[in-house]
Amino acid sequence: SQTIHQWPATLVQPVGSPLSLECTVEGTSNPNLYWYRQAAGRGLQLLFYSVGIGQISSEVPQNLSASRPQDRQFILSSKKLLLSDSGFYLCAWSVLLDWGGTEAFFGQGTRLTVV
């Protein structure tokens, strides 16, 4: 069966420090991968998606970047964190299903607090 791992679960970082969040998927090949951010009291905002190794698309301009060095590894990074980067970050994967749509499966999330 497929599983998704996301770490760390919580992180407190000072403003201006770098960031690296990692997500790996097991049990599937060539998944679509996503990074979402959930700010306090708000819905899910899609940050990045990837359809393959080295293929990254950004949904919104921001202080963050993403990379996909391996098929089932997705990394969210920042060179210098801002206070506004605080939030709950979720990694997800999906595959195209036989009925033509997609279904996403989520990691447990990372609670990032920038101080």
Place this chain on the structure above:
Amino acid sequence: AQSVTQLGSHVSVSEGALVLLRCNYSSSVPPYLFWYVQYPNQGLQLLLKYTTGATLVKGINGFEAEFKKSETSFHLTKPSAHMSDAAEYFCAVSFYSGGYNKLIFGAGTRLAVHP
């Protein structure tokens, strides 16, 4: 353009009462619709999905949702609320755009259940 609107950011019910969480969508193509649940500091878990066929969809934990094309709605219901149902619920629509299958979420509805 596809979008999802959840009416009511907070819903409070008594234990044993009917749960009704509202979701309306906008889609230029036949939609694939989902409800996800998120417990505090966790990722999202799929409750149920509508793809094609029967418009009344049953999910986990006693939840169900009905797809009504004429009303562009996909409301989530449960006949009798339990304390363990307290969580945040997200409605989502899946569609194909820009070379990948995108999953767009509503802003979420936080359900509180009181004794």
